[in-house]
Every structure is written in structure tokens, then in C-alpha cells.
Amino acid sequence: MSHNRLGAVVEGTFADGLTVRLDPGTTTEQLRIGDFVVVEGAHNRYFSLVSDIHLKAADPRLLADPPRDASAFVTRAMAGTSTYATVQVRPMLMLEKVDEFDPRALLGQQGGPQPVRTIPMHFAELRTADELDFSTVFGHEGGVNFAMGAPLTMEIPICLNLERFVERSNGIFGQSGTGKSFLARLVISGVIKSKAAVNLIFDMHDEYSFDKQTEDKRWVKGLRQVFGPQVLIYSLDEQVGRRAGRNVDVTLKVGLNQIEEPDIMLLTEELNLRQTAEASIGLLRDAFHEHWLLKLLEMTPEELEGFCTSSGAHPAALGSLQRNLKRLQRQEYIVSEASFSALDDMVEALDRGKHVILQFGRFNAVLDYLLVANLVTRRVRQRYEDKMRRYEETKAVADKPRPLMITIEEAHKFLNPAVARQTTFGTIAREMRKYNVTLLVIDQRPSGIDPEVMSQLGTRVSGKLTEERDIDSVLTGVSNRGALRGALESLDTRQQILVMGHAVPMPITVRTRPYDEAFYAAMGGHARPHGTDSDVRDLFGEE
Amino acid sequence: MSRIGEIVETMSTGFVAESFELNQPPALGSLILVQSGSIHLYAVVTYGRTAGLDPSRHAVRQGTDMVSDAAIYREHPELEHTLRTEFGAALVGLAVDRVIRQHLPAQPPPLHYSVQTAPADEVRRFTDQLQYLRLLLQTRGEVPSLQVLAANLREVFQQRGEDHDWLDRAAREVATLLKGDHEALLTVLYAIDPGEQTGGARP
């Protein structure tokens, strides 16, 4: 009997998990839903999660008439015998127990923990997991294993396998105030440091580039400050770019010529477009091809009328469309015509191992965010598609495009069921990693995201969620939902997350690693001053 | 060796002994011992009774307005010879060569052998194991077995120097044995509760 024994298995099915009766002296309050625990079977070790806790009484009459005068002594005596508790545990992985001194057997274990195929017999011991268990399952820090945090009761690093992480699109969830942007910074930093992928981040709230003051008045570093010139800052807003110490590498302009129909349709709500908009745009496109928007915006009322007559478009519809779209034109970053070179250069930079953060500056309205993110991503994805095809032809390693992870916040705006089919993001999510492009989706309303997209997310990192439908949504397509539901509901608001999916062997509750000086040091934070020359060189020149 | 009585009835489950001191049988629930050869037989006192030596002679009131309680024995010295105190005990285990077994012995203790109070170190060693509580729960006599059990736990607790850890352990053992009958369990627990403790948080 080990000294972190909790109890013994008394019942169970493979389908529904095991019931463990806690030993007398072990209180339910030692355990939490979602805790990582270990069941020692005779032949296998089962790495499991606590999914439920029950209180029982040996004599049901006790429940009808609990003792009124029970002192601490009496309660203690009855605890674990007359009154006892059971916990439900879900085996997640199992490892065959072998003789440690038999080299052949050890070799057979090289594969590590396997999916569960059986259950242990009665009275198998349940115990808390120790360091060895964690490292057996979650591996050691280093290389592609990036420490996300530690278990609730220990100081052992729990790692994401970043290689597997970037193999799929992923999501970071949690109700507001749960520190999703911190989580994103952590994960992205890990990806940057390990070079598992290059990042393109749509920084809607200006959070990722430079230092920012948190809720508790601390200043935290931006990715640019941690990683230096590896990280390029693009911005829509020129003014921001001129502020000292917050140098922007490229100011981006968006041409009306770059805006396509799907971009406009995404903005239906924002621009207050009518149902007729789509049809109208279609007609305009037929007539003017890629200049349709510019043309529309330039049309005089007479020209509008004329067009309507000639094309059969509805005048009122068209007029309204024009009015609504004029809003776009008024945005400072919108120009009539822009070259795609800026975007193409960005893709090249990414290909050279740089990471890009697109800031929005003053233009951080939903309208701007939706338009620019979708538009830029479309172009990027297209370039990636081209690169991928070329690689398939040449099969030269140098031609293989680097894996790209695109980070978007408020993801439900791009990925809700209504628009998921139309946005580039929806496409990327569904394509999985066809062109080496994946998403990192950040959202506090996961129920707003199309379930089909959700089911494609490989790894989900979630802070506390309380809405039923959000929890359901995050757990879409995940096995052992019952066990994880409880875990999600019982997370602490600030520091605890549940990590599950492709990048971890089994779901695990984790205390997040702090994003602080120690972290910056671990990431090998750059302190080099920046000069324009070096920036340009980084942008266009050698790696 | 403090001899406190002599066995006058003996059977496999226990014995009855006549106490050497009138009106002073050993404490209810206390552990007593009979040495039979090299074997120490342990028993727990299950009742005490004082009555006329001759079963056909019943005790009658001896007190008056002026003479009562202890004075009665001074004023009636013949009482020492016409009354007798007996006590009964249930066998709960034995020790052979210091190896303790907590089950009924193969042989009951011999008639007329002496009974002693068990010395503190033997009490401690014997009660380190708790299987004997099962035997105690099965006693049948005038004093209900639950009360005998509670008395024993109180006595041993004191003899072990107010050993709270032991009492907790014993209480849990009792809870296991009586888990199907929580009223019986509470009867015992209330009777052995040591009350408020001073000092030290309990784990």
C-alpha cells in the first residue's frame, strides 16, 4: 500500500468508468473533479481522471436521521465506515506493468501509455499521481514539449507537444477574465521558441506586440519585446507606427481592389447590408470584374440608374449597397488601389521564419477586424496553396512551406454557423492542414462557433466556463465528456485551465505557468535595440 | 501480580470469578488475565454482582437513620463473611510466548485458578490489535454487549494514557463492525466520546 493511497475499486464498467471507495481517513475534499489519478491494476496501470464524487452511508437509516449531537470525534469515527465516499474515475490511458529489471519487457513499453482496453479487478488501489506518473504520461520539458503549467498540487511541468499542436487547428476558450490572451501569449511563445510553426496574429485589441498593463497593474512584455526582431509588427494605423519605442515595421494599406465579395458578405451585419446585397454584388462583378467595388463607389446616381437598367439590378438595392459600402471607403487605411506585394512579402517573411503581428491601432472596430483579417488571410492562404503545389511537384525540401498558425480572437464572428462556410477561416479549419495552415481560435463564446469547425479543433485549452452550451460546445467531439464537464465547471477563474486533445496524451487540469520575468528568460528574451536597417534586412533579406 | 479473584465457574466463552475484595469487582470492561501454565488468557469484565454467599439468603435492608453506607459494614462485621462479590468475564484472546492471538482459546481457564488485573504493558500490547472487539460484541449477558464494549474502550483508553490515536482507530473499527446498525453504533460512540480535546489539530 503506497502512502498516497486514496481507496479501492469496488465497481465499474469499461463504458462508464470505475467506482472507487475512498479509504476511511481520506476526505472528499482532497480530490477535485478532473484530478489526475492512477489506478493500480494487477497487470496494468491506469492513468485516470476523477469525474464524479458521491457520498454514501452504509446504513440508509443514517440518512433519514443523521446524529444531532455528533461531535468531531463521532464524525471522525463514522467517516469512511458508516459514512463513506466514492469517486468515479475514468481511465484515460493504460500502461502495462512490466518487471523493471527485464530489458525486453521494458523495450516493449517504449510506446508509452496506450489507449485503455480493459479495466482492473475489484479492490485495485487508487492513488494520487506522483512525479513519475506525470512524466510517464506527459513527458519531460524540452524540445517540442512546451510546459503549459503544473498540476494543481505539484511543481512538475505539464507539456504540450507543440509538433502535434500545430498539426491541427486549436482553440483557447474561457469566459471573460480567465486570461485567454495570456494563454495565447504562452502558447504562441512556445511555438515561436520551438520553431514548430510561424505565426500570424490578428491583434484586434493591441495585446500581443508590446508591453501592456494587466488588470492588476502589472506590466507584461509583448512578443516583440520577448523575441525581438523575429517578430514583425504590421499595422493599419500609421500614427501608431510613429510612436517611440513601439516601432511598427510595416504599415498596411488595403485597396478596394483587394476586397472581394465574400469579404463584403462577412460584413453584412456590420454594414447593415440588405438581403439583396449579394445579388447586386454578383451583377456588379459580372460587369466590372475585380474593379467592381471601386466602380460602384465611384458611380454617380445616374450611372447607378443606368447600370440598373442595363443589368437588371434593383436601383434601391444598389443604392443602398453603395451607401453602405461608402463607409469602407472612408476608413483611412482603405485606398482605391493597393498592390498585393505587401501581403506577398509578408508571406515571404513568414517563410523565412519570421512571425507577424497585425495591429489595428485606431481601426479596431469589428468592421475593420473582420474585413482585414479575412482579406489578409485569404491572400496568405492562397499563397500557401501555391507554395504547397509547387512543393508537391519539386519535392524539394527548401520548397516546403513552413507550417503557419493564424491566431484570431472573437473567433465566433468568423466561424459562426452562418458564415463558417464563407470565410477563409472556415475553409482553413475544414481543410485541416492541407496547405500547412492552421488556426489558433480564441473565444469566450465557443457556443457561437460552428460545431463542425469545433470538431476539427485538435487541441482545446479552456479556462472556466459556466454556460451549459459553451461547455457542450468545447466538448464537441471529445470522448469522456461527462468526466470533463465536471472538470470544466470546477476550474478556478484565474489560474486554472483544462487542456485536452491532440497535443496531450490525456486531458489534464493545469495551473497556468505565469507569464513573467522567469518566462521571458526561459524564452531567451532578446534585448537588442532595434534599428531601421536591421528591420529592413529582417524583412527582406537574409534569415 | 495482583490477584483479584478466583474462578468459580468456567466455560469456553468466559468465566465467573469470586472477588477477593467485597464490593470491589474489577472495573466493567477492564482487561483481566488468567495464567494457565505458560499461556496468558485475556478476558474483559462483563459484569459484577454482590449477593449473599448462600443463594437462599437474600440481602435485606441493614441501614437505619443513623447507620448507612460504609458504616453498615462496620456495624455488621459478619457481612464480610455472608456476602460475596462475583464478576464475570468474556475471553477475548491469549498470548503464548508473547505472541498474541485474538480468538477463543482451545481450553477454558481451569476452575479455581487466580484472576489478575492485566498489567499496563500487556494491556497496551494486547489492544494494539483490535480483532478482539468482535468477540466482545458477541457476549450475551445481563449487561448489553454494546455497553461492555463501550466500557472496555473507555478503560483501555485510560490505561493507554489517554491514547487518542488508539481511540480513533478503535472507534473506526467499531464503526466498521456496526455499520449496518447506526443506532447501535451511535450508542457506543456517544459512550466513548472523550469530549473536547485540548491542543493539536486532528488530521
Add this chain to the structure above:
Amino acid sequence: MPLKLGHISQQMYGMVQRIADLTPEQEQFIALAQALLRSVDPDALRQKLDAQLSQRRRIPWLVATPRGSLCDSASAPALPSDYRVIGTDASSMPPDRHSSVRYYVLNVGYAAIRYGSLPHATLDSRSQLCFRDEELYLFPERRDVPVEGTLLGARMEVEAVRILREVVPPVAMPTLALRDGPLILWTLQNESTAVQERLLDDLLETLSFLRQARVPVGGYISFSDSHDVTNSLRVWLCQGQLNACDHCDDPQRELCLALAKIHDRELFGFLADGERSELFSSSSQVLQAYGDQQVDFMYLNVGGEIARIEVPRWVGSDAALLGLLHAGTLDQCWRSSGFPPYPPALQEAHEQAAITPTERGLVEEMLARALARRGQRILRSAKDDSKRRRGV
């Protein structure tokens, strides 16, 4: 089994009725007798009784001669807080007429209780198996007077007193001895002098010992039947021939006849709680064999009954010894838990002396086995066998 309880119970009714009817009448006569007692001049009575006795005219009844006055009473003096009382009693297992083996068992019990600063009690018995000629026959050479019946009874009484020689400790502490029963062994009064002297030998020797040791001894008789004193009153009243009552025409005839039915304990009912009467000497013929160890008697109200206490003359004439016996006996009765009270020392002596039927059976069995080991058998009479077997 064939005792018809139904008939008995009917007859009992008649008996109870009669008692109830007689009681008020009886009480009247008792009052008259007590008045008479007070009126008698003791000297005159002594003279009259003396005359009757010395004339060798047989008085048909046992009479009591007052040693002092007739109606005076005395309270008990203070008792020392530390004192000792020894009570004795005896019982026997008589010889079995139906058995071929002759023996009897005597069991004498005693209780020596010390009160005061060092309370202590010793309760014990001495058991004797009597089988030798000298025990079975008063005159072993002649074997003509077997010790059985009355004689065995007398032997028992003597043993009950004789044991005092062994158990009176030499330590100086006020000590009194009591035995349950008389000291005047009137059952022997019809026996020959030789028999009387033989049997009384040990008794007289013990009394002498006690006199030396200054231990007053009393025979305690509860619910005594005696009417020695009332008989003396009859003598007092009689103006003619004693016992020629049919021809008596004295006006006191009715009272005289009533006196015949009044017991001394009823007569002395006037004694207050704790008081004793004056001493009286008995006219029992057996006393002639007592030599200089004459025994007198008195009555004592022990708080619940009037008991007759027989005491040696050397106790009666010694105020300190008599006072110790009087106060000690009362103290014993106060310690008694029963009603009427009975001295605990005698109670315990009795318990020590008693032989239960079971024990009797055991003795017989032990003997049978012992004999069997030596190839001997006990033969029984046919009647006895039939009693035991009771076959149908």
C-alpha cells in the same frame, strides 16, 4: 400427596375464627394477671413456694421462684463501644435406624463478631463424625444407652456451649456469649442421674471456664412457651390443693384457670423496649444435677418480642456481667434486620451449623463409596428401601 388440603383449609377457618373470638378475652385476663403480678409480695411467695417444694409434694407444674421482686424491671446500662459477642448453635444428622452402619454427625456453628473501632467477624463450624462407641453410647462398656433422640438433642445443646471453650479468645475485651436455646436442659429431667451427669459434664465445665474468663453467657429463647411465672401466680392464688381445680370454688378460680393458658412472655408484656425483668430460678428437676452452676432466667423485651434469657447464677448476681449481657443482647437485636429482631451472631451461628439435605446426601454417598472401596456395603431395612424406592 393424599393430604387433603381442601379439608384442612375448611378446618382452618374454624380455627382462625376461634382465635379471633378468644383474643379480646385473653387480653383481659393478661391484664388481670399483670395486676396480680404487681400485687404479690415476693417474700410471701418465696415462702409459700419453698414450703410446697420442701414438703416434697410434687408441684404438678414448673414454677419460678423470684430471686428479687416479681414486677420490677431494669434498663440496660451503657455498652462499651468495643465489645465482642459470640453466638453458637448446633445441628445434627441423627443415626439412621434403617442402616446397618451406625454413626451420626454433629455440626456446631459459631459466629464471633467484634464491634467498635476494629470491626471483625469470624464465622465457622466444627463438624464431627461420631461413630466410636464412646460417642454412640453414653456408657460405652454397657452399650445400653444409645445417643439418639432426646439424648442426642441434649448432646447437641451441650456441644453448642462447649465450643465456647475453644473460641473465646484470651484477649481482654468485653465479651458475651449467647446460644440459641436453653441452658437448662429440661429435656433430661426424666433421665437417670447417671445419664444426666454424664451428659451435663461438659456443659458444667464450660460454664466454669466462662466464669473464670468473666464472659457472661445466656441461652436465648425466642417465642418461649414457658409459663413458670404464671404457674407461680397460680400457686399464689391457690388456697387449697394444687391441681384439684375441679373441686375448687375459689372466686379467683376463673383467673387461675386462665393463668394456665397465659405464657410468661405475655405476662411480661409490660416490659418497655429494652427492659429486662428480675431474675427467677426454675424448679426443673434437672437443675439438681447442675451442682454449683445453677442457672436462672429472666425475660427481656428485645423490641418486637419478649425473649427468655437463661443465665448462670454467677452472671445474675454480678451487676457488671449481667449488665454486659443485657446491653449486648439488646445491641445485637438492634442490629438485626428482621422482625421480630434476632441477634445476628445467633443467626450466623445457625447458618454455620445448619446441615442441608444435600449435604446429608453427600455424607451418605461419601460413606458408601469409602466402604465400597474396602469391600463393604451398607444394608438398609426393608421399610427404608420401600420409602426410598416408592415403586408402584
